[in-house]
Amino acid sequence: MSSVLGDEECPRCGGVLCWERHTRGYWHWTRCLRCGFYESERLIWNDDTPALDDEGNWRFDHTKVVGRGAYVLKPKDAIASQVGSLGEDFGPELLRDFLDMDLIQIDCDPAKSYITYFDPETRAVTVLWGEMKPDLYVEYADE
Numbered sequence: 001m002s003s004v005l006g007d008e009e010c011p012r013c014g015g016v017l018c019w020e021r022h023t024r025g026y027w028h029w030t031r032c033l034r035c036g037f038y039e040s041e042r043l044i045w046n047d048d049t050p051a052l053d054d055e056g057n058w059r060f061d062h063t064k065v066v067g068r069g070a071y072v073l074k075p076k077d078a079i080a081s082q083v084g085s086l087g088e089d090f091g092p093e094l095l096r097d098f099l100d101m102d103l104i105q106i107d108c109d110p111a112k113s114y115i116t117y118f119d120p121e122t123r124a125v126t127v128l129w130g131e132m133k134p135d136l137y138v139e140y141a142d143e
């Protein structure tokens, strides 16, 4: 298994859009840790062979989250962070629920963790909690 990591400017928020692509095309993902945009494609397998569509092309599972924000949660006793995107229904009113459920359970380090809110009309990214580093290069948790 080998893959290539890279990054480019996020077209939604101007942040860092990170990506990873498997060199043989079996899967790839793209994620922005400011606005929460996330997209991935993963090859579907039938036992040891790729699943094919009616025309003989490989079939992929496709996931896309437009994202109303992102989170990076760094547990105090772990090396890797948990990262993710907040769905379309996320807003400031849901922040309290999120804080209660997730942060308390995993005991995050607020200096290395954050939650953002992305406003699609103004394209502004607001840090709701924690501290977002300017370069956004963080250790990734396994997806």
Ligand SMILES: [Zn+2]
Pocket (backbone or CB within 6 Å): 010, 011, 012, 013, 014, 015, 016, 032, 033, 034, 035, 036, 037
């Ligand atoms: Zn973005």
